[in-house]
Amino acid sequence: MNDLYLRACRGQPVERTPLWLMRQAGRSLPEYRELRDRFGFGTLLRTPELAARVTLQPVDRLGVDAAILFCDILVPAEALGLRVEFQPGPVLDRALRTTADVESLRRRAPEEAVPYVFETIRLLRRELDGRVPLIGFAASPFTLAAYLIEGRGSKGFEAWRALVHGEPATAHRLLETLAALTADYLVAQVRAGAQAVQLFDTWAGLLDEAGYREFDLRYVRTIFERLAPERVPRVYFALDAAHVLEDLRDCGADVVGVDWRIGLGEAARRLGGGRVLQGNLDPAVLLAPPPVIERRAAEVLEQAAGLPGHVFNLGHGVLPDTPLEHLLALVEAVGRHSRRGRS
Amino acid sequence: MNDLYLRACRGQPVERTPLWLMRQAGRSLPEYRELRDRFGFGTLLRTPELAARVTLQPVDRLGVDAAILFCDILVPAEALGLRVEFQPGPVLDRALRTTADVESLRRRAPEEAVPYVFETIRLLRRELDGRVPLIGFAASPFTLAAYLIEGRGSKGFEAWRALVHGEPATAHRLLETLAALTADYLVAQVRAGAQAVQLFDTWAGLLDEAGYREFDLRYVRTIFERLAPERVPRVYFALDAAHVLEDLRDCGADVVGVDWRIGLGEAARRLGGGRVLQGNLDPAVLLAPPPVIERRAAEVLEQAAGLPGHVFNLGHGVLPDTPLEHLLALVEAVGRHSRRGRS
Numbered sequence: 001m002n003d004l005y006l007r008a009c010r011g012q013p014v015e016r017t018p019l020w021l022m023r024q025a026g027r028s029l030p031e032y033r034e035l036r037d038r039f040g041f042g043t044l045l046r047t048p049e050l051a052a053r054v055t056l057q058p059v060d061r062l063g064v065d066a067a068i069l070f071c072d073i074l075v076p077a078e079a080l081g082l083r084v085e086f087q088p089g090p091v092l093d094r095a096l097r098t099t100a101d102v103e104s105l106r107r108r109a110p111e112e113a114v115p116y117v118f119e120t121i122r123l124l125r126r127e128l129d130g131r132v133p134l135i136g137f138a139a140s141p142f143t144l145a146a147y148l149i150e151g152r153g154s155k156g157f158e159a160w161r162a163l164v165h166g167e168p169a170t171a172h173r174l175l176e177t178l179a180a181l182t183a184d185y186l187v188a189q190v191r192a193g194a195q196a197v198q199l200f201d202t203w204a205g206l207l208d209e210a211g212y213r214e215f216d217l218r219y220v221r222t223i224f225e226r227l228a229p230e231r232v233p234r235v236y237f238a239l240d241a242a243h244v245l246e247d248l249r250d251c252g253a254d255v256v257g258v259d260w261r262i263g264l265g266e267a268a269r270r271l272g273g274g275r276v277l278q279g280n281l282d283p284a285v286l287l288a289p290p291p292v293i294e295r296r297a298a299e300v301l302e303q304a305a306g307l308p309g310h311v312f313n314l315g316h317g318v319l320p321d322t323p324l325e326h327l328l329a330l331v332e333a334v335g336r337h338s339r340r341g342r343s
Numbered sequence: 344m345n346d347l348y349l350r351a352c353r354g355q356p357v358e359r360t361p362l363w364l365m366r367q368a369g370r371s372l373p374e375y376r377e378l379r380d381r382f383g384f385g386t387l388l389r390t391p392e393l394a395a396r397v398t399l400q401p402v403d404r405l406g407v408d409a410a411i412l413f414c415d416i417l418v419p420a421e422a423l424g425l426r427v428e429f430q431p432g433p434v435l436d437r438a439l440r441t442t443a444d445v446e447s448l449r450r451r452a453p454e455e456a457v458p459y460v461f462e463t464i465r466l467l468r469r470e471l472d473g474r475v476p477l478i479g480f481a482a483s484p485f486t487l488a489a490y491l492i493e494g495r496g497s498k499g500f501e502a503w504r505a506l507v508h509g510e511p512a513t514a515h516r517l518l519e520t521l522a523a524l525t526a527d528y529l530v531a532q533v534r535a536g537a538q539a540v541q542l543f544d545t546w547a548g549l550l551d552e553a554g555y556r557e558f559d560l561r562y563v564r565t566i567f568e569r570l571a572p573e574r575v576p577r578v579y580f581a582l583d584a585a586h587v588l589e590d591l592r593d594c595g596a597d598v599v600g601v602d603w604r605i606g607l608g609e610a611a612r613r614l615g616g617g618r619v620l621q622g623n624l625d626p627a628v629l630l631a632p633p634p635v636i637e638r639r640a641a642e643v644l645e646q647a648a649g650l651p652g653h654v655f656n657l658g659h660g661v662l663p664d665t666p667l668e669h670l671l672a673l674v675e676a677v678g679r680h681s682r683r684g685r686s
Contacts, residue, residue, distance in 0.1 A: 156627075156662060158627065158630060158662050158663075158664055161625075161627030161630065162627060162630035162631060164627070165625070165627055165628045165630065165631035165635055165639075166630060166631030166632055166635060205583065205604065206627075207604075208603050208604050208605070208606070208625055208658075209604070209605065209606065209609075210606075211625075240548065240583065242585040242586035243585035243604040243605050260551050261548065261550075261551050261552070261586040262551070262552065262586050263551070263552065263553075266552075282504075282508070282551055282554075284499075284501065284504030284505060284507070284508055284549075285508050287501060287504065287505035287508060287509060288505060288508035288509030289509055292508055292509060296508075315551075319499060319501050320501075321501055
């Protein structure tokens with residue numbers, strides 16, 4: 001029974017710093033590549049037995065201290081009547097482009113629209129049997145909207161940014177719909193068994209500070225407020241958010257994930273202190289040899305020394321070409337150095 | 344004779360705020376699309392008569408207050424014996440991957456390796472005949488290295504980041520070579536007639552603060568120090584640099600370009616004041632209708648009110664789908680509002 005992650009999120013004492021890695025289930029693991037090549041990404045995440053297997057792979061292989069549901073941030077769009085395919089990046093059957101498109105959206109209960117997500121969670125809780133906690137997740141409304149308006153991933157998300165600046169009322173209408181959907185989706189994940197939830201805000205850096213407050217942060221808060229009665233740790237990770245760190249004081253999360261660009265000490269200062277932080281080794285460091293990984297991981301732990309709580313993670317997802325042995329070296333180094341720090 | 348841009352760069356009084364736009368020569372202009380479709384991007388930039396024509400198009404059509412050489416940041420790589428093609432993004436004939444690759448680089452004088460660049464500048468100075476100043480440019484060594492190691496553009500530049508973290512001595516050797524090359528290249532541009540120079544650091548955001556100081560900023564300084572005797576304004580634009588703004592105090596530039604993420608007032612405060620700034624309207628605002636463009640441009644001008652000098656620009660390049668009429672509306676609005684601000 002390893003509850004280090006949950007205790008760290010709550011600012012409670014831990015014997016060593018818990019670790020998990022964004023995109024820990026992925027192509028660094030040969031057993032993942034085998035399943036993906038056999039079934040395809042879409043089938044993996046829509047089939048509870050397979051999604052659960054993939055979720056468990058890094059727990060078994062790497063010894064991380066938390067499992068995170070294997071899924072995709074676009075999945076809840078299916079509760080709006082959109083269809084998501086993976087080629088392998090997510091592509092929607094249609095992009096929302098007009099005010100009429102946005103107004104025509106009808107919201108179904110996530111449990112009905114994407115029942116496989118919750119079935120996967122229930123299955124995982126049985127299979128994990130308390131071994132490590134299970135994290136559920138979703139995208140922030142701003143980040144999800146970027147994909148819904150473009151219809152797929154994009155370098156600059158111009159269509160979405162044009163809507164935000166040119167038709168803010170339509171943008172807000174979409175964001176309200178997505179905030180309500182996302183709150184429902186995460187509450188349902190918790191009720192199915194997720195023991196913590198993380199909101200991923202990958203595209204926060206598209207906005208300037210005023211835009212971030214108006215089109216992003218307020219919807220993040222709404223969701224975390226809806227989650228408060230569920231009494232699970234709420235984690236917010238905004239990529240490329242160095243320009244809005246002060247604003248994150250009001251994000252409503254218990255834990256804030258920090259990307260690799262800012263040291264955890266500086267982040268804590270700008271966030272106002274008293275906050276549990278998650279992060280933030282540069283994922284590119286995992287491309288370097290193990291001695292470099294160990295040294296840089298130790299530096300992150302040192303920077304985290306004064307925090308009320310720290311969950312070790314990367315500053316963004318595991319990069320596709322990261323060697324498995326480097327992931328193992330990281331887990332080992334964080335375990336060793338964080339025990340030493342406390343002795 | 345419009346020298347507003349040069350005076351603003353030097354912190355001298357101006358009647359109105361000068362404006363130019365990163366990527367102002369580009370597909371928003373039908374006359375550019377026509378030339379590009381007829382000749383192809385590579386031929387355009389390697390043929391002085393054509394490169395000069397493209398450079399002048401936004402001056403004629405938009406009425407901007409500066410011309411910037413039409414070229415590509417990878418062009419100086421040809422002085423290292425690499426061959427650049429455009430498909431249409433730049434692609435090198437080989438990527439540098441090993442220490443031996445880096446050590447084998449021989450540096451030729453830019454005037455010999457890429458004479459067309461300097462011929463274009465000389466031609467432009469004659470054709471401009473003082474109408475507006477001509478800006479030369481190059482990439483920062485860190486940003487140029489990212490392309491040389493990958494061999495082309497990339498989403499995450501993993502090979503380059505792996506080298507930086509895993510083989511820092513080789514990375515520094517490459518960066519030293521590129522800093523010397525870039526200084527030669529910019530000095531030669533000035534001697535051919537460029538009246539200001541801008542270093543573009545598009546990938547500064549790949550680095551954390553310590554990495555930025557070690558692998559990026561010091562080489563930027565080296566280049567600007569080499570340029571000091573040339574007595575032209577030196578401009579530094581680092582994209583996604585909110586996490587290192589304090590460090591930019593030491594960048595050695597006369598003018599600092601700021602991306603759209605941070606307000607100019609906040610940027611000035613973090614840069615220590617007393618600095619001429621360039622920027623920083625969100626380029627996505629130009630996708631919105633003209634009244635929005637006018638309001639947001641006026642806000643940028645207001646934020647710039649207390650600066651010792653301000654060059655209006657976008658916070659990054661003109662986005663590909665920006666309508667021509669929106670560019671014209673911006674130029675008109677900045678002219679009108681900045682005159683009003685001074686009356």
